Structure formats: C-alpha cells, structure tokens
Amino acid sequence: MGYRVAVVGATGLVGQQVLRVLEERRFPVDELRPLATSRSAGRQVEFAGSSWEVGEATAEALEGADFAFFAASSDISRQLAPVAARAGTVVIDKSNTFRMDPEVPLVVPEVNGHALAGHRNLIASPNCSTIQLVVALKPILDRFGLERVVVSTYQAVSGTGAAALDELEAEVRAHLEGRDHAPEVYPRPIAFNVLPHCDRFEAEGYTLEEWKLVRETRKILGIDDLPVTATAVRVPVRVGHSEAVWLQTRDEATVDDLRRALAAAPGLVVRDDPGGAEYPTPLEVAGRDEVFVGRIRRDPTAPRAFWLWVVADNLRKGAATNAVQIAEALVAAGKPAGR
Numbered sequence: 001m002g003y004r005v006a007v008v009g010a011t012g013l014v015g016q017q018v019l020r021v022l023e024e025r026r027f028p029v030d031e032l033r034p035l036a037t038s039r040s041a042g043r044q045v046e047f048a049g050s051s052w053e054v055g056e057a058t059a060e061a062l063e064g065a066d067f068a069f070f071a072a073s074s075d076i077s078r079q080l081a082p083v084a085a086r087a088g089t090v091v092i093d094k095s096n097t098f099r100m101d102p103e104v105p106l107v108v109p110e111v112n113g114h115a116l117a118g119h120r121n122l123i124a125s126p127n128c129s130t131i132q133l134v135v136a137l138k139p140i141l142d143r144f145g146l147e148r149v150v151v152s153t154y155q156a157v158s159g160t161g162a163a164a165l166d167e168l169e170a171e172v173r174a175h176l177e178g179r180d181h182a183p184e185v186y187p188r189p190i191a192f193n194v195l196p197h198c199d200r201f202e203a204e205g206y207t208l209e210e211w212k213l214v215r216e217t218r219k220i221l222g223i224d225d226l227p228v229t230a231t232a233v234r235v236p237v238r239v240g241h242s243e244a245v246w247l248q249t250r251d252e253a254t255v256d257d258l259r260r261a262l263a264a265a266p267g268l269v270v271r272d273d274p275g276g277a278e279y280p281t282p283l284e285v286a287g288r289d290e291v292f293v294g295r296i297r298r299d300p301t302a303p304r305a306f307w308l309w310v311v312a313d314n315l316r317k318g319a320a321t322n323a324v325q326i327a328e329a330l331v332a333a334g335k336p337a338g339r
C-alpha cells in the first residue's frame with residue numbers, strides 16, 4: 001500500500017532533495033503532489049523516472065494527502081501546515097515555524113523518535129546544524145551524561161539557498177577574471193572569506209541560527225537547562241556543515257569510551273585516526289545521509305572535557321533525509337495517524 005505524498009517547495013534545494021531521497025529509499029508513494037508558490041507552479045520536477053508538473057501550494061491541493069513534506073518558507077508553513085494537519089494529513093515541516101511549539105514534536109528519529117508518539121499530525125524537523133549536533137551528542141549523553149556543550153559551526157552556503165550557491169560561484173569567477181563583484185546574498189563577500197554570522201542577529205548579540213542550536217538541542221535531548229552555547233559561521237563551501245564541538249560529560253570517560261559509543265550509534269560514522277589525516281570533510285560527506293565524527297580528543301585543560309569534529313550534508317541528513325526518516329518511522333509504527 002502506497003501513500004499520497006505532497007512535497008511543498010518541490011522546486012527548492014531541499015524540496016528537490018526530498019524527491020531524491022523518497023525515490024532512493026523507495027518510500028511507498030502511490031501519488032505524488034509536487035507543490036510550490038504560484039511563482040514556481042508549472043515547472044517540472046523529476047521523480048521515479050517521470051517529469052511531474054508542479055502545482056500551486058494551496059489547502060485544496062493538499063486535501064487528501066497522507067503525508068506533506070514542507071520544504072518551503074516559514075510563511076507557507078504557517079499558512080498551510082496547520083490546515084493540512086487538521087484535515088488529517090501528516091505534515092513534516094522543515095521550517096522554523098513550529099519547532100519550539102510545545103504541542104509539536106521536534107524529531108531526529110535516531111535521537112528522540114519516541115517523541116513521535118501521540119503527535120497531532122504536525123511534526124517539525126530541526127535545523128540542519130542542530131540535527132548533526134544531537135546525533136553526535138546522543139550516544140555520549142546516554143552513556144556518560146552531559147554537563148556543557150560549546151559548538152562552533154562552519155556552514156555551507158547551500159544552507160542559505162540556491163541563490164547563495166550561485167553567489168559563491170559568481171564571486172569566485174569574478175575574482176579569477178579580475179572583475180569586481182558586489183555581494184548580492186550576504187552582507188560581505190563569501191568567496192575566500194568566512195562570515196561569523198548565519199541568519200539575523202537577535203538577543204544578546206547571538207544570531208537566530210545560534211539560538212536555534214541552543215533551544216532545539218535542549219528540546220530534542222529533553223534537558224531544558226543544558227548549558228549550550230554556539231557560534232555559527234558561514235564558510236565558502238557548497239554543501240556540508242561542519243562543527244567543532246566541545247563537551248563536558250557528567251561521568252568520567254576516556255577518548256576510547258567516546259569513540260566506541262559514537263561508533264555504535266545509529267546514523268553515525270566515526271572517521272578518526274588521532275595520529276593521521278583520517279577525519280571527515282564536507283566535500284567527501286556531501287550526498288551521504290549519515291553524520292560523520294572525527295578529531296575525537298580530550299581537552300587536558302578541563303575535567304571530563306572532549307572535542308569532536310562533526311560533519312553532515314546539510315541538505316540531506318540536515319533536512320530532506322531527516323524528514324523522510326520521520327515519515328518512515330511513522331509508517332513502521334503502523335499508522336501515520338490523523339485519519
């Protein structure tokens with residue numbers, strides 16, 4: 001038995017990845033409804049060897065769908081997701097709109113899949129940089145407890161969208177051709193540069209991206225007062241977010257203890273050779289669905305403190321794959337729900 005599946009934002013970077021991942025993982029799709037804003041409606045997208053015309057995302061277009069993957073703007077999610085959920089569609093929303101709503105589960109299946117129980121047809125998928133962080137923290141939390149987390153991110157431009165990918169290329173091309181190029185997506189040039197700034201600035205000098213890391217990590221791990229602090233940096237990488245994670249465990253542990261716990265964790269690959277150049281990088285991780293961890297080492301200046309290097313494809317595990325894995329978990333649990 002297959003499902004009627006809508007993808008809202010089907011022409012965007014993440015929406016197109018959702019279509020790829022649905023196909024690769026053979027999610028049981030009986031009927032596909034690729035949807036987008038009126039501006040993109042009428043375009044074609046590829047799925048299961050065929051071209052599909054993209055419809056306009058409206059409440060009517062979503063009626064009767066079993067699942068709706070929202071990979072569009074917060075405005076579209078705010079406008080259409082609750083309506084579809086109330087009508088019985090299971091909505092899996094990538095936007096930031098409902099992530100901190102206490103009525104809405106915020107889920108990374110291999111970390112807090114239990115949170116899906118009792119969902120009310122609206123499920124939020126976390127921010128890409130949060131997903132890879134909690135996948136790495138979870139096995140350590142479970143075995144040794146967590147007392148503090150400090151994370152610095154190095155985020156690919158695809159996290160900003162397709163225009164940012166084009167911008168990076170345009171800046172590099174202009175540089176190589178000796179031409180001036182006024183930055184069009186970021187406030188400063190991103191090529192051959194790094195920007196200590198992802199998304200808008202908010203309270204206490206932190207950006208929204210940094211507050212997302214703090215708040216979403218606490219909600220997913222179920223530790224409301226976990227000391228987490230972050231610096232989110234934009235780097236001239238196309239796909240793949242990297243994170244330098246410093247953490248302090250509650251209980252004594254060795255580097256080998258952490259390495260064993262990480263290696264045994266679902267959805268996680270350890271690439272770590274303390275003596276050599278074995279570590280994950282965005283370029284080699286792009287296109288993969290796992291979270292990769294390397295550079296596992298002790299911080300000798302503090303008790304029970306360790307460093308990790310965490311890398312994942314921000315469009316796949318950071319967005320599309322996590323959303324499809326949520327749907328797979330619901331199907332495996334017997335019934336999506338809602339109807």
Ligand code: 2RA
Pocket residue numbers: 127128129155156158159160198199209314
């Ligand atoms: C970014 N995490 O990388 C944000 C949204 N995708 O820009």
